[in-house]
Amino acid sequence: xxxxxxxxxxxxxxxxxxxxxxxxxxxxxxxxxxxxxxxxxxxxxxxxxxxxxxxxxxxxxxxxxxxxxxxxxxxxxxxxxxxxxxxxxxxxxxxxxxxxxxxxxxxxxxxxxxxxxxx
Amino acid sequence: xxxxxxxxxxxxxxxxxxxxxxxxxxxxxxxxxxxxxxxxxxxxxxxxxxxxxxxxxxxxxxxxxxxxxxxxxxxxxxxxxxxxxxxxxxxxxxxxxxxxxxxxxxxxxxx
Numbered sequence: 753x754x755x756x757x758x759x760x761x762x763x764x765x766x767x768x769x770x771x772x773x774x775x776x777x778x779x780x781x782x783x784x785x786x787x788x789x790x791x792x793x794x795x796x797x798x799x800x801x802x803x804x805x806x807x808x809x810x811x812x813x814x815x816x817x818x819x820x821x822x823x824x825x826x827x828x829x830x831x832x833x834x835x836x837x838x839x840x841x842x843x844x845x846x847x848x849x850x851x852x853x854x855x856x857x858x859x860x861x862x863x864x865x866x867x868x869x870x871x
Numbered sequence: 872x873x874x875x876x877x878x879x880x881x882x883x884x885x886x887x888x889x890x891x892x893x894x895x896x897x898x899x900x901x902x903x904x905x906x907x908x909x910x911x912x913x914x915x916x917x918x919x920x921x922x923x924x925x926x927x928x929x930x931x932x933x934x935x936x937x938x939x940x941x942x943x944x945x946x947x948x949x950x951x952x953x954x955x956x957x958x959x960x961x962x963x964x965x966x967x968x969x970x971x972x973x974x975x976x977x978x979x980x981x982x
Binding site for chain 2: 795796797798802813847852856857858860861863
């Protein structure tokens, strides 16, 4: 069974940092791209970042570019989202989602970890 | 404001069919057959229902179908059932710069 489990969320002050983790199981992790997708309360999802299986290609949304960094460790079946210079508008439930073989849809999602940016 | 435009809500009675539209631009929906649809029940993660415009993932009912014309994609649900009541989101590949864009979501109510 494919499983994605996020952790690392919490309450942080504006300007602060957090590092989210996503641990995968039930599939050959090193063969798949992984995305981070966030969803603010009462809003639709917003794609945040994408990392290919080998970390050869990494994309970030314009809204987080320069502040967020995505990385992965295939030996640990894990993907990370380092979030710096956090803003109130970054408050959301952050999901990791497996990319399809072609990379252009999300076939499995975790349950999310909540990030709240507030003073 | 979301990149793709969906109606805020639709409704239908059990057994009926409904269609949810998703309007983008020539930079996303209109340029790629890479539209996907997700179902989200309250306090649950989104679930893939349709990918590449009109393909079903394993385990998804064929009561759900997708199509596309120009810059607009559509999700049709036939034979509505109570458990179909949920939020539905469309998503499209938008090129290497924007990568993936979502719609704002449509709340489906089964009357």
